[in-house]
Amino acid sequence: MALGEAGRTAGNGVERLLRGLSLGSLLPKRVVSYSGRNDNCSGPTTEGVDVFVKHLGGPAEDAERRLRNILAFEELLATASEWASQLRGPRCLGWSEEDLLVAFELVPSAVSGAERADSGDFTVQDAFRVGAAIGTLHGLDRVGRIRLDTSPPALPPVAALTALSLEKHRTASAAELRLWSILQQDEELAAGIRTLREREALAASCPVHGDFRLDQLLFAGDVVHLLDFEELRRGDPARDIGAYVGEWLHRAIGKLSGPGGGTDAAEAVPSTKEMLCRATRELARTRPLIERFRDGYDSAGRALDPALRERSAAFAGWHLIDRVLAQSVQRSTLTPVQRAALGIARTLLVSPAAVTTTLGLED
CATH class of the missing domain: 3.90.1200.10 (Aminoglycoside phosphotransferase (APH), C-terminal lobe)
Known part of the structure; x- marks a missing residue:
């Protein structure tokens, strides 16, 4: 299970999201979970990609707003010119609006x-x-x-x-x-x-x-x-x-x-x-x-x-x-x-x- 006991539904969503992105699935024994306002997890997938997956928690309406904000940053970066190279974030791999999930490439040795x-x-x-x-x-x-x-x-x-x-x-x-x-x-x-x-x-x-x-x-x-x-x-x-x-x-x-x-x-x-x-x-x-x-x-x-x-x-x-x-x-x-x-x-x-x-x- 990817996101702890409170996150069985989100864990199933993580599987759907990663497989839909052709990233395979998380290796269960190497998953690290984090709790807080959001339940998050990280680890390598069966396709050899290290990922960090965030599940937006809290009331659905507010979680949807926060997901839109995360995606708006990706849009800002995509439209930025070369001079904006000083601004970086972990590479976004994909998201699920239905499950309120977003996946990023894990930054190594950070x-x-x-x-x-x-x-x-x-x-x-x-x-x-x-x-x-x-x-x-x-x-x-x-x-x-x-x-x-x-x-x-x-x-x-x-x-x-x-x-x-x-x-x-x-x-x-x-x-x-x-x-x-x-x-x-x-x-x-x-x-x-x-x-x-x-x-x-x-x-x-x-x-x-x-x-x-x-x-x-x-x-x-x-x-x-x-x-x-x-x-x-x-x-x-x-x-x-x-x-x-x-x-x-x-x-x-x-x-x-x-x-x-x-x-x-x-x-x-x-x-x-x-x-x-x-x-x-x-x-x-x-x-x-x-x-x-x-x-x-x-x-x-x-x-x-x-x-x-x-x-x-x-x-x-x-x-x-x-x-x-x-x-x-x-x-x-x-x-x-x-x-x-x-x-x-x-x-x-x-x-x-x-x-x-x-x-x-x-x-």
Whole structure:
């Protein structure tokens, strides 16, 4: 079975899809399965092709939308000129709209951007390549020939800044409820998030990834691939740039507690002065990775609107909040480090113009 106990139907669909593509079938003893929002699997087939197969999970209507977005990226790539060679994704082998499956050629000897960052092997050259890839994506299809998703992104959820739905309130953890209480009661922060959504709606749109994280990068030697275009849409480029910056800030903030990790509220909390000193040191180490990303982005030749860097800083702030939200699921309290992340996110969202230079988004 290709996709685990929860995926018998999808597993049968995988067989149909691969055989229909003349790829044979997966070798059962060499299949690796992954679970999450989507059930995925990878392995060699009887025809000697290494594949990665994604099953789009969740409500059918939303899964169909996400499959259309993945296929729209393939269409963008197919119509791109040679100058767009800096933008790559694993080669799409085929898909099934009926079974909500899409198959890709497995990239050999590849590691994710998150793994590369964890090991300390993410270099300024890598940052440049990622910036060039994102900048290239943002410069594709300037005249809008390809039909892309134009629905407003779900996040940040502005309505939740006023009140949570009854269902969300019923199912949220104590830490999540505390976080939403902080967001709802901080009028300046809530206004910053609302302003960001308003400015995003007015920005000149282009193809954007829409859900960028370091684990959606795949490195094979010096080649970088972008993954998971389920939220591809025509939108504000600042969303992707801010997500990249936010990823590095999130990692830097995660180191603020020092030895022991500071992941539990019961651990000793560093003083405010000590935490600020650590934040400054970590940001100094992170800044070159943002500066070279910016250089790579600029090398793609896309014209920048005057407020792009400011909106990017604000989106980096939202990215921090989003990561804290994800971490607070099934927790009873917010940790000191998570509270520190919220404080930094607040600065980015309330006063984004004041931090673009500090972040490395401009000189």
